[in-house]
Amino acid sequence: MGTITLTDIRLADQDLNNLPLLKSLRQKSLSAKTEVCIERAHYITTFLRDMAVRDEPMEIRYARAVNHFLSNKIPLFPDDSLLAGTTTSKPFGAPVYPELTGLTIWPELDTMSTREKNPQFISREDTDVLNFDVFPYWMEKNILEATRAREGNPPCMKLFERIVFFIASKAGTISHTVPCYAIALESGLEWLIAEAARHEEELMGKGSLSQDESHQLDFYRGIQIALGGIVAYAARLSAKALELAAQETDPARRKNLAAMASVCAQVPARPARTFREAINGLWILQIAIHAESINMAISPGRLDQILFPWYQRDIADGVLTIQEAMELVGCLWLKLNDNTNLVPETGEELFGGAGTVPAVTLGGINENAEDAVNDLTYIMLRVTELLKTRDPSMNARYHPEINSDRYRDRVAEVIASTKSVPAFYNDIAAIKTLENQGIATKDARDYAIIGCVELSASGRSYDASSSIMLNLVSALELALYNGTRPITGDEQIGPATGTAASFATFEQFWVAFKTQLRWLIGEAVQLNEMMGRTHQGFLPTPLLSALFEGPMENGQDLIFGGARYNSSGATHIGFADTVDSLNAIEKGVFIDRRCTFPELLAAMKRDFEGDAALHAYLVNRAPKYGSEDPIAVKNSHNLLQFLYQTYQGYTNYRGGRYRPAYWTMTNHAGQGKLSGALPNGRKAYRIFASGITPVSQAASELAPCLNAVGGINPLHIPGGEAFNLKYSAIKDKDDLQKFSQAIESYFRTGGLHIQFNIMSYEMLIDAKAHPENYPELLVRVSGYSAYFKDLNDAMKDEIITRTAYDLKTGRSVPFPVQQTGMLPST
Template sequence: MSTVTLKDISLKEYDLNSFENLKVLRDRLIAAPVEICIERAKFITGYLKKNNQAGDCDAVYRAKAVQNYLINKASVFHDNSLLAGNTTSKGKGAPVYPEFIGLTIWSELETISKREKNPQLLTKEELDILNYEIYPYWIDRDVLATAKSWYGNIKSIQLLEKIMFYVSGKAGCISHTVPDFKRVLKEGLNAVIKEAEEKEKEALTGSGQEAVKHAEFYQSVQIALKGLIIYSSHLAEEARRLSASCTDEKERKRLIRLAEICGQVPAKPARSFYEAVQCIWICLIGIHAESINMAISPGRLDQILYPYYEKDMKDGKLTIKEALEITGCLWLKLGDNVDVVPQASEELFGGAGTAPAVTVGGIDEAGEDAVNDLTYIMLRVTELLKTREPSMNARFHYEKNTREYRDRVCEVIASTLSAPALYNDIENISTLVNQGTRTEHARDYAVIGCVELAAAGRSYDASSSVIMNLAAPLEMALYNGRRYSTGATQWGPQTGEPAAFKDFNEFMNAYKKQAKWLIEQAIDLNERFGAVHQKMLPTPLLSALFEGPMEKGADLIFGGAVYNSSGATHVGFADTVDSLSAVECAVFNEKYCTFEELLNGIKTNFKDREALRQYLLKHTPKYGTDNIFAKKNAKEIISFLYEVYQSHTNYRGGKYRPAYWSMTNHAGQGKITYATPNGRKAYEAFASGITPVSGAAGSITECLNSVAALGSVNIPGGEALNIKFQCLTDKDIPHFGDYIEAYFRQGGQQIQFNIMSYEMLKEAKANPSKYPYLLVRVSGYSAYFNDLNETMQDELITRTQYSVNTGNAILYNK
C-alpha cells in the first residue's frame, strides 16, 4: 500500500544549496577526468599467473582470484562522501577487465590519454604494467580468443568481428541484470556464508558429479563473500586511521561513523537506513570486482530501503534532509566508474555510461500502490543532481498510482530535461507473466540498464546477449545474401535477385530468411560464448545475491536463477520497416520505379537520383503514422522476430527475448551501413530504439498510437521510445502527463523524453561551454551531450520535436 507521509511530495524546500557537500561532490565528479584503473586487472592477473589451477575447480579458482583482488584493493577516501568505498582506486575510474574487451586498448596505450574526445588518462607506470605484465598473459585467454581456440574462426565469429551485422554482449561482459539485496540487508553476508558452509557439507554427503558441483559452488560462494567482508573491514580500519589524525571535528565524526558502519555491513544485518545504503554500495563494488561494470542495476531502491527509512523516521533517528543527502551520495557513487573505451568504439558509440538503473514507483507484489516517501526523495535527488548515473526509471500503474505521483514524475522530467523514463506497469507485468514469470514476481519487476525488464533478484536475463542490426538482413535481401559494404562476400543464403521478384511477399520472405539466418548465427555464438563463460568466469559473488542459486546449488551462469533468459535487442527497426514499406509501395503497389532502378539509386547513394530519393522520403508509408501498410509491416516484423527468438532455448534453460533499445548503436551502426530504400543516405544514423524515423510522424498522437499498437507481448525484453518536446512550463505538466497516460492506456510499454528544442541542441553543439553538463536521453539511458560523438549529437538534434499544446511536429530547419 502507498505510504506517503510527506507534506510536500516535491520537497521544494530542499535545493542544492541546502547540501553544500553534495554540491561539491557533484561538481567534482562531473568535472573529474576519467582515469584508467588497472588495480583489478593487476591483482586478478597476478593471482592467476602465480597460482595454477591444480586442485581447484573452475568456480573456486575464480573465487580465489576475486578474493585476492578484494583483499588487496586499496581502501581510499577520495572525498567527503557519506559513503565509503570506490569501484576503482581512482576518483572516476575506468577499470580494465582483460578477460573481456580490455585488450582492445592495447594498441592505444600511448594515445588514449591524448585523444580529443573523451580521453582516458593512463600513467606511464600503469601503461608499462598493462603492456608487459597483464596483456601478454591474456592475449590468448580472453573470451573471444578462447572461443576461437575452441571453435575455430567460424562464421558466427567472422560476422561478429565485422561489427556491422551484430554485437555479442558475452564477448564484452557478464552483466545486465538486477541483484537481490533484501537478504543481505536483513541477515548479512555472514548468514549467507554459514548457509553455504552447511550446504557444502550436505552436498559432500551425496555421490556423483552433481553433488560435487554443488559442493564446489557453495565453497566458491564462501571464498568470494569472505573477500568482500575483508574489503569492508579494511575500509573501517582506514576510516579509523584517518579519524585519529583529523583536526576537523565534523570530518572526524564522519570517519568514525563510517568505520562503525563498515564494521557492521555487509557482514551483519543493516540496522538503519544509512547502513542499508552503505551495504548496497559495498555489494555493488563486490559485484564489479567479479563482473564488468556494465548495467548491473540496483533495482527498486525505494522498495528495498523503505523498511529501514520508515523505522528510522519513527524512531527519530533520521530526517528528510539526511535521507536526501545519503541518497545523493549513493547517486554520485554510482557514477564513480565508466567503461574503458577504445578509439573505434568512441567514434561509433561514444558517450555511453555504465547505466546502473534505479527503478521507483509502480505497484507492489500484492498489486497495490507502492509509491512511498522514498520514491519522492529519490525523484528529488535526481532532480537536484542531474547526473548521468544512475539511469532513473519510474513505473506508473494508471489504475493504482495517483495522478499526483504521475505529475510529479513529469515535473522532474521537465526539470532535468531527460529523466526519469516511464514504464507502464499494466503492460510490462502482463508481458513478463506471458514469459512464465509468476504474477507476484512480475509485479516486482525492475529495469535493467537501458530499458530491459527483470523480475528483480530472481531472473538472470543477460539482456544484451545480442545487439542485432536489422538493416543487415535488409541489405542481404537486396543483394542476395551479400552486403554492399563488404563486396562480393557471400554471407547469408541466396534468396534470389530482387529484380526478379514478382511481388512484395517474395521480398519480405527473402528478408525474413536472411534475418532468421543471421539471428541463428548470433544465437549460436551466444551459446558458444556461454560455454566459455561457464569454464572461465563463474560468478559466485553475484550468484549469492540472487534467489535461486543457493537453493539449487548452481551458479547463475549454469541456470541457478529462478528465471533465465537471454536478451536480443535491435538497431534500425524504424528504418528497416520504412524500407520494406518503400519497396512495397514504390516497386509493387504504385510502380513508381522498378526494383532495378531502386537498387541503382541505393548503390549510388542516390547520386543524380534526388527525385527518387525525395519520393521515397516523402511519399512512401512511414512507421509512426496511421498508414495501413506501415502498420502492417511494423507488426509483421515485430511478430516474426518474436517467434524466431522464442523458438530458441538458451544454455541456461530460458528463452531468448527480443527488445528494441539501441544505446548509441543506432548512430554507430548507421555510420557503417550504406543507403537504404527509405531514402536514408549512406552512413547516416538510424532512428533510435523503437522510435519512428525523424520527421516521419506528423503528430504525437499518431506516433504514440503506432508504437502502442505493436503489442507489448511480442516485446518481452523492453523498448525505448524517444520523444522530444519543446520546453515545458508548470502549466503544461498535466497535459504532458495526459499524453503519457493515454499512450499507456493504448498499450505502450515505455517512454522517455528530451525536453529541449532544435535550436537549444544546435547551440549546445556549436557552443559546448555554454552547456557543459547538458543531460540528454539517448536510447534507454542518459548521457552528457558534450560527451557524444558528432553523429549522435546530430541524431539528437534532428529528432522530431513536438508541441505539447498542439501535439503537432515542429518542422526542423537546418
C-alpha cells in the same frame, strides 16, 4: 503498500543550497577526469598466474582470485561522502577487465591519456604493468580468443568481427542484471556464508557424490570464499576510516569518518540496523560485484522498495531527518557515478558517451498489486531532480489503474525539470509481458529495469539482456542484394534469396527478407551459445550468485542456470528504417509502381543523385512507421512478430528463452554511418533512427505517433524497448499537464516505455557548436543518459534531428531550414 507522510511530495524546500555536501560532491563528480584503474586486473591476474592451485576446480580458483583482490583492495576515501567505498582505486576510474575486452586498449596505452575525445588517463607505470605483466597472460585466455580456439574460428565469429551484421556482447560482458540486495542487507553476508557452509556440510554428509553434487560442493565453497572477500574489504574500510578519523582535525570530517568506521564494521557482514547502514551496505555490495563482473549495467533495482523499511524505522525513531535521508541518497547517486567503462577509440565511435548504466527503478506496484509509491520514492525523485547526473539510469514505473495521478504528475515534473529523466514504464504492459515469459505474477509485479530499458524480475531472473545487438538493416540489404551487402562487396554473406528483378510481389520479397533475417539470427545465437559455454568454463560467478534467488537453493552458479528464471536478450538496430524501407518497397514498387525494383536499387546506388522525384516520393509519400497508415502498421507488426517467434524458438545454454528488444545505445548512429542508401529515402551513411522510435521527421503528428508505437503488442518485446520522444519545450503548467496526460493516454493505448528530451532544435544545435556553454546538458540517448558534450558527432546529429513536437498543437516543429543537411534523407 506505499506510505506517504510527506506534506509536500515535491520537497520544494530542499535544494542544493541547503544540501551543501551534495552540491560540493556533485561539482567534484562533474569535473572529475577519468583515470584507468589497473588494481583489479593486477590482483586477479597475479593470483591466477602465480598463486592459484592448478588442479583446484575453476569455481574455487576464481573465487579465491576475487577474494584476493577484495582483500587487498585499497580503502580509498577521496572526498567527504557519507558512504565508504569506491569502485576503483581512483576517484573516477575505468577498471580493466582483461578476461573480457580489456586487451582492446593495448594499442592505445601510450596515447589514450591525450586523445581528443573522452581521454582516459593512465600513468607510465600502470602502462608497463598492463603491457608486460597483465595483458600477455590473457592473450590466449580472454573470452573471445578462448572461444575461437575451442570452436576453430567458426564462420559466425568471423561474421561478428565484420562489425556490420551483429555484435556478440558476451565477448565483453554478461553483467546486465538486477541482483537481490534485500536478503544480504536484512540477514548479512555472514548468514549467507553460513547458509553455503550448511549446504556444503549436507553434501559432505552424503559420502560419495555424483558429478553434479561435486559441482554443487565446489559452488558452495566458492560462495564462502568470494563473500569472505567482501567482508575483508569492509573491514579494511572500517580500519582505514578509523585511522583517518584519528588523524583528522576538522570535527565534522572526524565525526563522519568515525561513523563510516562504525558502519563498515557492521555491514554488509551483519544485518543493517539503520538507513545509513543499509545504504552503505548496498553500496559495498555493488562495488564487490564489480570484482567479479564487468561494470556494465549492474542495476541496483527498486531502491525505494528495498531501502524503505530502514528509512521508515529511522524516521519513526527520530534518528533520521528527511534532509539526512536526501544526503545519503544523493551520496549513493554520486557514488554510482564513480566509475566508467574503459573505452578504446573504436568504442568511442560506436558507443561514446555512455556511463555504466546502473539502473534504479522507482514506484509502480508491489507483489500484492498495491500502490508501492512511498516517501522514499519522492525523496529519490527530488534528489534526481537536484543532481541531474548521468548515472544512475533512472526509471519510474507507473500503473495507470493503481498509482495516483499525483505521482504521475510529479514524475512528469521531474522530467520537465531535468529535461530528460527518469524514463517512464507502464506497469500493465510490462507485467503482462513478463508473465507471458513464464514469470510468476508476484515476481513480474516486482520487476525492475536493467541498464537501458530491459525488464527483469528483480533478483530472481538472470537475463544477460545485452547478449546480441543485431543490425536489421544488414538483413534488409542481404535480401535486396541476393545475400551480399554493398559494404562487404561481392562476397556472398547470406543465402542467395533472389535478385531484385526476380521478385514479382512484395510477399516474395518479404519471404526473402525473413530468410536472411532468420539466417543472421541463427549465426548470432550460435556465437552467443559458444561464448556462454566459454564463460561457464572460465568465469564462474559465485559472488553474484549468492546475491540472487535460486543459486543457493539449487547449488548452481548463475552462469549454469542457477537463477529461478533465465533468458538472453537480443536487441535490434535500425528497426524504423527497416520498416519504412519495407513500406516504400511495398507501396512504391508493387502498389503505386513508381519504379521497378531494379530501378529503385539503381537509384539507391547513386544515392538518389538525379532521382529527385523518386526520392521525394519515397521520403514524403511512402507510408511511415509512426503514422497510422495500414501498410506501415502491418509491416511493423509483422516484423516484430517474426522476430519474436524466431527468437523464442531458441533455448539458451542456461535453459532460458531469447528475448527480442529494441534499444540501440549509440549503435544506430555508428551502424548508420556504415550503411548505403535505403528504399525509404535515407541517404547513404546517414544515421538510423534510435530504438523503436520512428525515423526523424517521418511522423509529423503526435497523436498518431503515440497510437502507432503504443499499439505495438508488448508481448512481442519481452526484452524491452526505447521509445524516444522530444518536445521542444514545456513552458507552463498547462504544458506540464498536457505532457503528463499524453503519457497517460500513451500507456492507456498499451505503450510499454517512453523517454523524453525536452529541448529545442536550436538549443541542441547551439550545444553542438558551443559545448563549453552546455557542460552539464543531460540527454536520453537510446535507453541511457549521457552528457551531450561526450557524444560523438553522429550521435549528436541524431538527437538534434529527432522530431520535436509542440505540446500545444500536437504537431512537429519545423526543422531549421539552414540545418536540413543534417537530416537522414538529405
